[in-house]
Amino acid sequence: MSINLGVHVPIAGGLLEAVGRAKRLRCTTMQIFSRSPRGGKTLPIPRELAERFDAQRRAAGLEPLAVHGPYIINLASPEAAVWKRSLALYRDDYARAAALGARYLVTHVGSHRGQGEPGGIARVAEAVSRTLDGAAPTTMILLENTAGSGQGLGYTFEQLAAIREAVPAKAHVGVCLDTAHLFAAGYPIQTDEGLEQTLAAFDRAVGFAHLRLIHLNDSKAPFNSRVDRHWHIGEGHIGREAFRRIVTHPRLRGIPFILETPKTTARPPGPPVAHAGAGGDSESRAGEREDRRNLATVRRLAQDGAGSRPNRLPRISRAQLVAV
Numbered sequence: 498m499s500i501n502l503g504v505h506v507p508i509a510g511g512l513l514e515a516v517g518r519a520k521r522l523r524c525t526t527m528q529i530f531s532r533s534p535r536g537g538k539t540l541p542i543p544r545e546l547a548e549r550f551d552a553q554r555r556a557a558g559l560e561p562l563a564v565h566g567p568y569i570i571n572l573a574s575p576e577a578a579v580w581k582r583s584l585a586l587y588r589d590d591y592a593r594a595a596a597l598g599a600r601y602l603v604t605h606v607g608s609h610r611g612q613g614e615p616g617g618i619a620r621v622a623e624a625v626s627r628t629l630d631g632a633a634p635t636t637m638i639l640l641e642n643t644a645g646s647g648q649g650l651g652y653t654f655e656q657l658a659a660i661r662e663a664v665p666a667k668a669h670v671g672v673c674l675d676t677a678h679l680f681a682a683g684y685p686i687q688t689d690e691g692l693e694q695t696l697a698a699f700d701r702a703v704g705f706a707h708l709r710l711i712h713l714n715d716s717k718a719p720f721n722s723r724v725d726r727h728w729h730i731g732e733g734h735i736g737r738e739a740f741r742r743i744v745t746h747p748r749l750r751g752i753p754f755i756l757e758t759p760k761t762t763a764r765p766p767g768p769p770v771a772h773a774g775a776g777g778d779s780e781s782r783a784g785e786r787e788d789r790r791n792l793a794t795v796r797r798l799a800q801d802g803a804g805s806r807p808n809r810l811p812r813i814s815r816a817q818l819v820a821v
């Protein structure tokens with residue numbers, strides 16, 4: 498079964514090199530940052546460069562393009578100054594994503610910082626509403642589910658739905674589900690039954706029509722740990738069989754998958770960064786090799802899994818095996 502598969506591509510070598518790298522990896526979709534995700538001064542993207550990037554990406558068949566928003570913002574912040582600064586940066590990032598021809602801007606919904614969930618949800622919704630206000634938006638905002646660490650919001654489907662529902666232009670707001678975050682937040686996607694329950698719960702709360710993108714990451718952190726640690730596909734706690742079921746699931750057919758699995762960086766080892774997979778943009782060719790390996794794993798699972806679903810044997814529980 499052919500799936501629409503890509504990776505988060507570093508832009509440290511420039512936007513055009515990012516397209517080249519996605520092509521070398523035989524991706525059919527891609528995700529980038531439009532700036533350094535951890536802040537710092539960012540130059541505007543020259544129009545000519547944006548146009549060349551757009552033309553080369555389209556020619557390479559990389560559809561859709563997703564831009565991942567910056568980490569340093571908090572759209573749920575109760576502090577007026579932080580919220581205003583976050584909104585300004587976010588709106589700028591939205592404009593950059595639109596200029597690059599991105600179909601999606603993936604958005605972390607932020608942390609409520611003690612004000613409680615309803616207040617945080619209202620602030621994110623307000624920030625998203627103001628960002629979409631005005632011109633007819635060509636870029637859709639995707640709210641990404643989180644692992645639920647600290648006071649972070651967005652770890653339940655109900656929270657994502659509440660934010661989306663509170664935005665007047667909600668037709669331009671969808672959801673991106675990250676498998677590592679789902680697992681860490683306590684959605685049991687590692688089992689066949691758990692995956693079915695999770696997808697049904699998503700459909701009830703948000704609706705399948707609004708699921709636009711999946712971040713495909715295994716988890717180095719255990720189930721329900723509320724810890725965000727992306728890991729190589731099939732080598733973490735979620736495991737190969739779960740990814741086989743995910744990439745071949747009929748309800749997920751046609752939805753683009755983006756890998757944010759770890760890339761070895763050229764930087765000296767430092768404190769671990771949350772969301773390390775999508776990490777800094779200083780990745781070397783070693784990171785490209787790791788992407789190649791993870792892509793090959795997913796492609797193999799999509800191939801093997803395609804025919805095996807309908808005539809799969811009934812599952813035998815551990816208790817039954819012991820009884821035998």
Ligand SMILES: [Zn+2]
Binds near residue numbers: 641772
């Ligand atoms: Zn993310």
Ligand SMILES: [Zn+2]
Binds near residue numbers: 641675712757
């Ligand atoms: Zn993600």
